[in-house]
Amino acid sequence: MRILHTSDWHLGQHFLGKNRYHEHRAFLTWLVDQVERHRADAMILAGDVFDTGTPPSYARELYNQFIVELQRTGAQLVVLGGNHDSVAMLNESRELLGCLNVSVIPGVLADPERQLLTLYRQNGDPGALLCAVPFIRGREVLESQAGQSSQDKQQALQQAIADHYRTLFELAEHHREQLGASLPIIATGHLTTVGASSSDSVREIYIGTLEAFPASAFPPADYIALGHIHRPQKVAGLEHVRYCGSPLPLSFDEVGQQKEVLLVEFVAGGLERVTPLPVPVFQPLARLSGCLDELGIAMAELAENGSETLPVWLEVTVTGDDYLSDLQPRVEALAEGLALEILQVRRQRPQSGNGLAAAGGETLSELTPDEVFERRLAREALSPERQQALSTLYRGVLARLEEQS
Template sequence: MRILHTSDWHLGQHFMGKTRLDEHSAFLDWLVAQVEQHRVDAVLVAGDIFDTGTPPSYARELYHNFVVAMSRTGASLVLLGGNHDSVAMLNESRELLKALKVNVIPGAQAEPEQQLITLHKRNREPGAVLCAIPFLRPRDLLESRAGESADHKGRALQQAIADHYQDIFERAQGRSAQLGGGLPIIATGHLTTVGASSSDSVREIYIGTLEAFPASAFPPADYIALGHIHRPQKVGGHEHIRYSGSPLALGFDETGQQKEVLLVELSSAGLKEVTPVPVPVFQPMKRIKGSLKELAGRLSEAAATATGERPVWLEVTVTEDDYLSDLQARVQALCDGLNVEVLMVRRGRQERNGGLMAEQKETLSELTPVQVFERRLATEELAGGDEHELNRLYAQVLADLEEQA
């Protein structure tokens, strides 16, 4: 059985005033070509298909065109909802897409059997049993009780997620036995795991209730295909628990990453091999930093990496000690005649005591509410017990707001 694992497409993303339409279109065409070239039996998309719950019409068109193109390859397709996806929107065409051998799992299902899918090889023989688990919202698994602490809610949610995985996994074992045994079991997920390396463009899922799910709490599936973290990686060093990462750089902090999809081969003995397939760069992006004098040369170097007619998108950090009111204009003047486009100009600032913005040059939009609160607390002289209590109360407020959302 050969599957292709991908996630976090974020179709419809509007990046600093720029559409990603051409990039996403090129990626989806490339992905279909990989399915045909590698004779893939099934494609798993582990969440965040869209960037928002109300994607623009062109993003929906890309989605449906991809489904049609995939139906012509002979491979099956499983689409799972992520925290960015709307359950209602994915449900709109769910029944219609079944006619094209597409399984859509927008959220946790009322009947657990609906999250159990038999994946077939191209010759129509059963090849694997899939525990199709999407992003799990707290309200899908727990009943809210007034007065519970954030810590208690977090532990309860973590246990509920673990129980949900175990329930679907045991049903998968039963399905495998019904089909003669020996079928590998695959699971999916869209969540943060302990030790996963994140990036600025990843929005926290369980702020105030669950920060990360331990890898040890997953059932012993032969392969676990995860989404949500944009950096491709193994979880806890395990070969069989993987994030495929996003196929496009969704923030400037991701520009140094080699984006990939994962080609996974399984047999009756379990996992055979995982092969990363590098995704081409469809839109060059770079971060450069330096004084105005240094930037002149670095901008020329960046322009040299342009491919075709596409300009290189840049985030420029200027490390000048003096405050310059015309900084944006000065940077733009340096770009004259170069095949680059500056999307963001930052001022490099040294970390100061009492400042919310650190040397990493973060903006409020790049910080989670918890990080903002922690950095604000750091500006006050508080006793250790007071700081702990304020953090606890703030976590409780976030948990309550999350339940009401």
């Protein structure tokens, strides 16, 4: 049994104003070719199909066109909703796509048995059982209780997510016994786990303790296909718990990562191997840092060694020239006539003693959002009344966002 594990396509994303249609189109064409080349029986798309809940029409067209092209391979497709996806939007075409060997699980379903899927080999025999878990919203698995503290709510949600996994896994074990076959059990998820290394483009989807769901809370499945983190990686060093990562770099801090999808193979009811399939670079990106003189030399070298057909999208961080008021036009002048497109120019600010991290080694990840806001606010020369007003506005925005989510 061979399965391709992919996630975080983010169709419809605009990268600092740049449309990514051609990159996504090239990736999806490549992906169908991989299904054929490796004779994959099924594909799991572990969330964040689209970049927003209201994707542009061309992004929906890419999605539908991919499903049509996948038909020639005979591979089964399972689509899980992510935190960027709209449950209602994915649900619109669920029944229609069911006629095309596509199972869509946009959110947690009322009947857990509908989230237990059988994956089939190309010859029609059952090949694996799938506990199809999408991104889990608190309202889907919890009821609010009066008097609960924030900590109580966080712990209750974490327990509810673990219980949801356990329920599905027990259903899968029972179904396997009924079939009388030695089938591997696979689970999916779209969340952050302990120790996962993320990037700037990843939105934290739970707060407090739930920013890192413990790997020990997953059921003992043969393979756990995860989405949400864009950097491909094992979880807690476990071979069978994996993020495949996003196929395209979604922020400049993902430049240099080897993007991949995972070919997962099962033999005799268990996991045999996981093979990364490197995704080609469809649009070159780069980051440069230095003073203006250094940047001019680096840009010339980058353009000389870059693609012959595509300009390099570039992020530039200027150091040592922060006193200049016309920095943007000076940087753009350096790239004139070169196969480069400067998408972002940043100044490297000197670190001050009252920064967001303390001198004792405290890191940003150790601070709460409120602490980050208050420390940043303290750096501004504002009256106490103005600081209080901004703090009130900030907490009001947070409260409204929490209500909407």
